[in-house]
Amino acid sequence: MSPRLDRRAAVAIGLMALLAILPLVATWLDQGFYVGQLRRVLIFAIAAVSLDIILGYGGMVSLGHAAFVGAGAYVVALLHWHADRGIEVLGILPGTMQSLATIPAAMLVAALLALAIGAISLRTSGLYFIMITLAFAQLVYFLFVSLRFEDAGRSYGGDDGLRYPADVTVLGLVDTTNDLGFYFVVWTVLALVLLGAQRLVRSRFGVVLQGIRDNERRMRAIGFPTNRYRLVAFVLSGAIAGLAGALLALHESYVSPSLMHWTRSGDLVVMVVLGGMGTLFGPVIGATLFLLLEKFLPDFTEHWMIVFGPLLVLAVLFARRGLIGLFDKRGEEARDGGH
Amino acid sequence: MAATDALLEARGLVKRFGGLVATDQLDLSVRRGEIHAVIGPNGAGKTTLIGQLTGELRPDAGTILFDGADVTALPAPARARLGIARSFQITQIFRRFTVLENVMLAVQAREPHAFRFWKDARRDEALAAPARSVLEETGLAASAGRLAGALAHGEQRQLEIAMALATSPRMLLLDEPMAGMGREESERMTALLRRLKARETILLVEHDMDVVFALADRVTVLVYGRAIASGTPDEIRANPEVRTAYLGEDEAA
Numbered sequence: 001m002s003p004r005l006d007r008r009a010a011v012a013i014g015l016m017a018l019l020a021i022l023p024l025v026a027t028w029l030d031q032g033f034y035v036g037q038l039r040r041v042l043i044f045a046i047a048a049v050s051l052d053i054i055l056g057y058g059g060m061v062s063l064g065h066a067a068f069v070g071a072g073a074y075v076v077a078l079l080h081w082h083a084d085r086g087i088e089v090l091g092i093l094p095g096t097m098q099s100l101a102t103i104p105a106a107m108l109v110a111a112l113l114a115l116a117i118g119a120i121s122l123r124t125s126g127l128y129f130i131m132i133t134l135a136f137a138q139l140v141y142f143l144f145v146s147l148r149f150e151d152a153g154r155s156y157g158g159d160d161g162l163r164y165p166a167d168v169t170v171l172g173l174v175d176t177t178n179d180l181g182f183y184f185v186v187w188t189v190l191a192l193v194l195l196g197a198q199r200l201v202r203s204r205f206g207v208v209l210q211g212i213r214d215n216e217r218r219m220r221a222i223g224f225p226t227n228r229y230r231l232v233a234f235v236l237s238g239a240i241a242g243l244a245g246a247l248l249a250l251h252e253s254y255v256s257p258s259l260m261h262w263t264r265s266g267d268l269v270v271m272v273v274l275g276g277m278g279t280l281f282g283p284v285i286g287a288t289l290f291l292l293l294e295k296f297l298p299d300f301t302e303h304w305m306i307v308f309g310p311l312l313v314l315a316v317l318f319a320r321r322g323l324i325g326l327f328d329k330r331g332e333e334a335r336d337g338g339h
Numbered sequence: 340m341a342a343t344d345a346l347l348e349a350r351g352l353v354k355r356f357g358g359l360v361a362t363d364q365l366d367l368s369v370r371r372g373e374i375h376a377v378i379g380p381n382g383a384g385k386t387t388l389i390g391q392l393t394g395e396l397r398p399d400a401g402t403i404l405f406d407g408a409d410v411t412a413l414p415a416p417a418r419a420r421l422g423i424a425r426s427f428q429i430t431q432i433f434r435r436f437t438v439l440e441n442v443m444l445a446v447q448a449r450e451p452h453a454f455r456f457w458k459d460a461r462r463d464e465a466l467a468a469p470a471r472s473v474l475e476e477t478g479l480a481a482s483a484g485r486l487a488g489a490l491a492h493g494e495q496r497q498l499e500i501a502m503a504l505a506t507s508p509r510m511l512l513l514d515e516p517m518a519g520m521g522r523e524e525s526e527r528m529t530a531l532l533r534r535l536k537a538r539e540t541i542l543l544v545e546h547d548m549d550v551v552f553a554l555a556d557r558v559t560v561l562v563y564g565r566a567i568a569s570g571t572p573d574e575i576r577a578n579p580e581v582r583t584a585y586l587g588e589d590e591a592a
Binding site: 199200202203204205206207208210211214215217218219220221222223224225226228229232 | 393395414415416417419420424425427431432433434435436440443444445447448449452453454455456457458459460461463466502503505506
């Protein structure tokens with residue numbers, strides 16, 4: 001392990017510790033509002049890490065990742081909504097609020113969606129791949145906008161979104177009403193996703209993925225069916241994004257199609273690039289900074305976007321390896337991609 | 340038909356790019372255990388030929404047989420797994436990986452595609468041990484831990500060959516392995532090819548005539564996508580058509 005990796009691991013552990021302490025301090029200071037804000041940050045961090053697997057390690061610039069987050073969120077939302085009303089989904093499947101069932105279901109649906117979108121999109125590359133993932137995501141977006149299932153005056157709400165009760169026990173651990181407890185469930189999920197992704201990118205599969213990113217031609221010449229590997233990565237990434245979506249649905253108790261609007265996908269890309277592509281923990285930093293700025297800049301000025309935009313540009317200009325790169329020692333040989 | 344001593348055979352190969360015929364009714368047969376050199380002036384279609392033989396390019400007509408089996412429709416990865424390995428004229432390596440990691444990846448390529456997501460691949464002795472022995476063989480052992488992108492040009496060319504060898508191929512297609520090399524590097528590469536000659540079947544595309552005539556068992560001369568002659572180095576040297584089309588200019592220069 002290189003010294004730089006040790007540094008980055010130290011940064012990751014330090015910041016995860018900070019993210020564990022902050023809500024405790026906030027609660028102690030009677031500022032419970034911030035616990036919810038930070039929980040939302042962590043949920044988006046999970047989505048950003050999932051995007052980093054394909055973007056940073058696979059070289060696949062997907063502008064449709066929010067579709068998987070949104071799909072995961074809607075699965076949980078719809079299951080709750082139906083369970084609440086006692087109506088079967090599509091007339092066959094009973095709704096449920098058991099998160100041990102709804103969360104895996106959300107991941108499965110997101111994975112299947114990623115399989116369908118990936119199988120077609122991965123026939124292209126470069127700019128075309130960006131455009132086709134964007135197009136598919138917008139397709140999914142408009143599908144949910146037009147989702148106006150009516151049943152005795154109760155509807156899915158289309159672009160108004162959907163409200164549903166979400167007072168449940170998360171994964172058999174704690175109730176969503178327990179602000180701090182739910183926070184630590186999400187924190188733990190993020191930690192596990194980071195550890196799992198870390199193993200993944202160093203595994204045989206992960207090394208192949210990075211090889212494809214760096215030189216697909218050579219990979220094919222030595223015998224790797226590159227698209228199959230890409231597709232597996234895309235589906236895995238989609239499943240984790242679905243997990244983030246499921247947690248978001250439990251957190252918000254409300255979903256709307258705006259979750260999967262293409263600008264949301266763009267936000268995720270910005271989080272990854274801002275924090276550091278191909279670093280796994282970088283996107284956590286990126287998501288944190290992005291969402292906190294987005295949340296609190298408007299308190300200072302209504303023209304906050306004029307500040308926000310240039311800040312992002314400066315960050316990308318001056319931190320070429322992302323914000324996490326700022327923690328690296330000076331003059332170290334550039335060698336990104338998690339190895 | 341298949342029971343010949345040809346390991347790789349092309350019959351009536353045609354490849355057009357728009358109006359340009361890059362490969363024109365080409366027949367080629369590489370026998371087991373030989374070094375078969377393909378020479379020809381720039382633009383003769385040598386790299387296009389390699390592209391078709393390895394599956395990167397799809398020919399417009401003709402068939403390609405490997406060990407008697409028709410592989411014309413197989414994509415590049417499938418052909419590689421049958422044992423057709425190649426090196427590139429323009430170096431194609433993983434610059435951000437170490438030299439050892441480059442070769443380990445090639446070793447991994449020959450194994451079944453078990454999607455393994457958990458164990459650290461870089462500490463996998465099952466990959467590292469064979470990779471190290473290939474590095475030993477190709478004279479790169481001392482550079483194993485360096486980043487491939489930081490190697491000198493000549494070493495990167497050696498790494499090209501090492502990666503091809505690490506897939507345990509049944510046949511090597513080498514596209515100008517000496518490209519851009521200095522005298523000394525070139526001699527080292529020639530020595531390496533001479534060692535490989537003892538046990539590998541090789542199709543060698545090369546500009547350096549000294550190397551071709553020193554190593555090749557047979558030579559095919561390509562001009563405008565057509566094979567104008569094929570034979571032993573002596574036959575090729577004596578062929579008047581070849582002399583005017585190719586060797587003549589070369590010697591005059």
